[in-house]
Amino acid sequence: MKVHVDGIEVELPAGTSAIDAVFSAGGDVPYFCAHKYLSPLGACRMCLVESGSPRKNPDGSFVMEGEGDAATPKIFWFPKPMASCTMQATEGMHIRTAKTSEVVAKAQAGMMEFTLLNHPLDCPTCDKGGACELQDRAFEYGYGASRFGFDRRHAEKHYPLSDFVILDQERCIHCKRCVRYFEEVPGQEVLDFIERGGHTFIDTEEGGLPTGFSGNITDICPVGALLDNVARFRGRNWEYDHTPTTCTLCPVGCSITVDARNGRLERIVAGENRDVNEAWICDAGRFGHPFASEERLTTPLVRNEDGALIPATWDEAITAINRGLLGLPLADLGLFVGADATLEEGAALAALADALNARHVDHFPRHSVFIAPTATLTDVATADAVVVLGADLGEEAPVLELRILEMLRGGLLPAEFAHGTAIADLRLVERPARRPERLAVIGGESRLWGHAGHRVSANGENALTRLAHPDTDDLKAVRALLDGAERPVLILGADALRGASGSAAALLADLASRTGAKVIAIPAGPNSNGLAALNLVPRTGGLGVDRLGEVPAAFISRLDPGMRAGGFTVVHDTHLTATAQLADVVLPAVTNYEKRGTVQNLEGRLLPLNPAAIQSGEAADLIRTLTALAEALGVKAPARGQRGAQTLLMGSVGVNTATVQVGGALHTFARTFVAPAAPHTPKLWTERMRSRDRDWVERIHDLVEGGWTLPVAPAAPQPGGDD
């Protein structure tokens, strides 16, 4: 299909919207209501373009213009400008944007004037300022002045929709992105317009937005109406250091951008990764970051003669470790690591364990058996049947839930163009028809339960067996769904995998091959998939994390079992955790926001971590900490830094993580293991993630309820004002 945009001819697939045609041709139109992953609406009327198409004669030939060879199909222009986000481009269509059309330029400037009529001029205090679509577009396409000689609309200016999201009703331009987001993406009708016409505003009647995926509306709001309350007034957009990286709170591995200012992590916004999280992240990933800048350990701590942990230098800590482990056979030292460590860190630890010949090696949390994923998240979204076994996705992998919901509304993935994801995919519609019969949930009640057409209560541990050999009508129906589907996906959660053994893995493999189902076994930890490839499980005669007390001495990195080893205990962590308080030496660690490295998500995608500029004093990542430990033990450190660890990784599992790009790449490691695992209950939110003082919201609420109003500067008298 050929389309002409401002005289530039572009070749596009059929069904492309006019707005994507314009962007494909390198042009630009302003838009507010359209969003890549939401249905086109046509409400803001900013993306007006002039358009025209050739017409055919009754005999099928084109109506021509001009004489002889110079004749070209005559273009019949629409009499009025059309919204390009809701118009489908057709063969031979001609489009004129503001670049070549006076009419369009005036229409857009006029529309911008309307949009700004009631928009307050409080850009200086608005957190969106500097990253605001309205600001940018007003500058590019607006008149530069308003002829509206009246007072602007006044409404609630700080209305908390939840603890995390705050609404400024005056700033709202009614693009309806947030309303459509809730309805279309997480499938919750919790936010909608109230009133009509010029009085329209958004509100919820549900006593606050549900925590889960609510923070995404702060990303998609084109103005500063919906704002991240955790990052409120923490900095202006141009002051942040933006670091694109990967979230490692759960095994999904969403793309995020970490915004730090002055050494503090102030805000996290979603990044776009079409293969993983599209443009959405969960509330824990977005708002659960205050711990990264609060009460951090910045120096090593060493227990003195009085039994108190006192700050020390790294050299003093090394000395203390050396003294504490004196006489201990090196093979008796336990090495335990949290499952959100990077692949490079894991490789360094595995190499040190090899060097020490250590037996007590483990990572936590993990399942007893490693089941390699065969489905990708895109497979989930485009499946025609999904069966979820014993998973509480809200705690284990929230964004996986969004991809399942995407499957329920048809699995329409917006097209991709040279300019990125389609801005308006006309296949997406408001209030899409959902297919709940394609989803079966087996297990306990969860948020996904309400969306499923098949629900079976089952105790997780034998759920898989019961699905393989259905014993009730409900299960038979689920099995029929699985058997009848062409692209089924089976998702196993913690409840189904708890205590699972090799036979469970075999049963699963059998079920998958019979039904043709692809499988995702949700890893217990954010990088469990990656660490499983390394030899980080108890070796012959070794003990796991659950038997830490029996280990003669241990080095524990970023794990908080709440107990110490039998003897000398070194803890490497970001905060003074319960375990750290019991330790003999505490070494400061960095969070995953400050690391460079690679993790592997639940579908086996290698994703890069990049370090944000967060102040953490002398804290060090595991690789450098292990060099200190090696020094204390008197052995040569296998890797002294990131580059060395990458080489180790290359040697042990044959993957070069130095070349992993931002979007990530799928990779399957050959190695797998079966080893009894410590019990673990997935929990996304931890107490310290919410540690910031949240009294303010309640205080504002009380004050507003009490009829209090903000003191304001006396307004300058305006000529022509009427009210």
Add this chain to the structure above:
Amino acid sequence: MSYFAEKQPLVADIFSRYPDSPQGRRSALMPLLREVQDAEGFVSESRMAEIAALCGTTATEVRSVISFYSTYHTLPTGKYHLQVCSTLMCALAGSDELWDHLVETLDVQPGEVSADGRFSVQKVECLGSCGTAPMMQINDDGYYENVGPSKCARILQSLRQDLQPLPDNPVPVTVGADGRQVLATGQAIGSSVTGLHRLPEQAGGEA
């Protein structure tokens, strides 16, 4: 206290009008709201939640719909809710003066209920009674048309005694009993419906 708990047949009747699907259930929203408002005069928050549950949606959606339409009330109205049409045809017939008169004599502002709990007033847009302006609607009971000063006084007097006069829906009769339309002069002109079936033949005959 649930409003619809004891009205299952009514609820079932309303649902039976729409398809048996989630979308169809949602369609019952407006009839259910109408039921509540007819019975209680307004829709309270607890009723919103109840209707939301019946229609398979959320209270947010119900409030959104209520607030969109102008005839639903979320605040109690007076026993007699006087709605005065204020759009052009009524305005040309003096509805502004009628409105001012009501607000003044009843001593009530829009959104309020008069001290005796009897009256509330609302300015509404065109009620489709342009030929018989000015007009007002009392509750949902019916139209009171051609409300001149003296008729207005009569209506208010009756309402004060809680004797609501019957609504009048005067049909501007322009067609006589024989089915002929009547000119301003009173003269019936044209054919009558009774003779109509012969028309095509007649027309053919004349040609």
Add this chain to the structure above:
Amino acid sequence: MGVLEIAKGMGVTLGKLFQKPVTVSYPEQRATLQPRFRGRHILTRHPGTNLEKCIGCSLCAAACPAYAIYVEAAENDPAAPVSPGERYAKVYEINMLRCIFCGMCEEACPTGAVVLGNEFEMADYRSRDFVYAKEDMLVGVTGSIPQRREATRLGKPVRLGFQLDGGQPRAELEGVKYP
């Protein structure tokens, strides 16, 4: 060159000898500043409510070509607001060593909160003393950090080494009074 010319020249010299000297013996005497002189910043307040005009928007910091300004904003406590509206500057610092007194901050300020005043005597010993915080710049504070330190030590009022031509600060310097 004749005697006459020499006499003329000497006449001028003699004439000047009896005139009032032009030289100001600063710092014993006060220097007179022209109205357009731009010196140390003042953070002004709204007259009446006495709330700070600064809303912590950081636009001055963004405009500053010398990267001299640092602002950290916070939410007003509604019951005891520092500034009108929701936001105020919790931290407002200007490094006077970096400042080039170009006045871009003043131009960028949407509320007229930061205004360049007339004080210029800021010589000090340690570089950290050149970072002026809110309490050093809010309207009502007279003198620079060393001047106020000295005044405290001596138990005397701050003495400024300048006076204004015309006596009054510019109108933008709302509420500023120089002794």
Add this chain to the structure above:
Amino acid sequence: MTATAPTPPKPITSAKDPRFAPTLYAHVGQAESWTLPYYRRNGGYEPVKRAFAMGPDAVIEEVKKSGLRGRGGAGFATGLKWSFMPLKDGKPHYIICNADESEPGSFKDRYLLSEDPHQLIEGMIIAGYAMRASVGYIYIRGEYVHAAERMWAAIHEAREAGLLGQNILGSGFDFQLYVHRGAGAYICGEETALMNSLEGLRANPRLKPPFPAAAGLYGLPTTINNVETFCAATQILRYGADWHAGMGTEKSKGMKLFQISGPVARPGVYELPLGTTFRELIYDWAGGPLEEMKAIIPGGSSCPMLPWTDSILDTPMDYESVAAAGSMLGTGGVTLIPKADCIVNATWNLVRFYGHESCGKCTPCREGISSWMTRMYQKLVTGRGQPGDVQLILDMSDNIGGRSFCALADACLGPVLSSIKHFREEYDALAGTQQPLYPARKRWKDA
């Protein structure tokens, strides 16, 4: 060359033509006209039998042949619209009667609904039969309580008599009909907004395409027609397409209900053939104006107003002639504006109406009309006008017109632009001297 072709009969273009008889309105105002026995006595439910005898495709052909055009305002050919339905797709189809009569100046449907409900029911059965629909909804505006009650009663009567339900009159055709009451939103007159409202949603207009005939109510093929259109279909099936086509002008055929309001001797609804002149309606039927007039709104408030001149009065009321005169026939709701009333004030009333009824979905309507235009007019009529205000209104209209999501914003511009065009001096007076040329006067009086 001897045989002369028979001269076709001259079409009826005046209700004074002795061949013309009112049909849609013939029973309005008669005692008990809303009951089934009355309706049956007067030939009711004969047309539907004729339709069943013809077969559904022939019904659509008959309606096409009659030249009936939608009476809701746009004047789209009804037969063509019906033939857009995917007739053989086997899916459930819906037909909806748009009885959300909210356009200021229109009040014909209220009487049709309350006084002759069976005529509408019959029309909908015929339409449902033709379009293979099994369910019909009559969307009545919320304020028409009386009409909705009469309608329900008539539906129950018809059901009892076997005229609705399974196998109607032994034809094998199943059809159910329900009343759905609106709740006060002008925008529900827009067909996609109406469908949203029927689905229990906010009545925001939907994106087109898909058009209702492809995906309408509940995503299924749907056709929406005005009350009068369905009633006219009944009459076409009763008297034949030729009878209908014999009235009116070449392109606007049939009779139409014209409403007249404002200071005339006999305001009301008159059934006249299309092509009748304004003069005949105003003087011969409505008895003439009671005072000097200056403007005439030909078809409901959204149609541009026309000046009160001889040439306008002699314009035939059909879709093409009124369009040629610079306005639209719309719903045929003729409103007269007296000379002594301020046109700016009258326009403000309408602008405020449209501002109040804007659904708030799109920017030009929500901000341009609800917020700005309304206040510009308020400013003018409250004596605070400034030079340049009229120019600003014109430029603003330029930015609103043709830019909005649905036609509501354009509807508001009808009275605005036409009043400025024809009565600029009144605007200039308010913008210049801040004094209206025609000051407010007392208008409330006993009939």
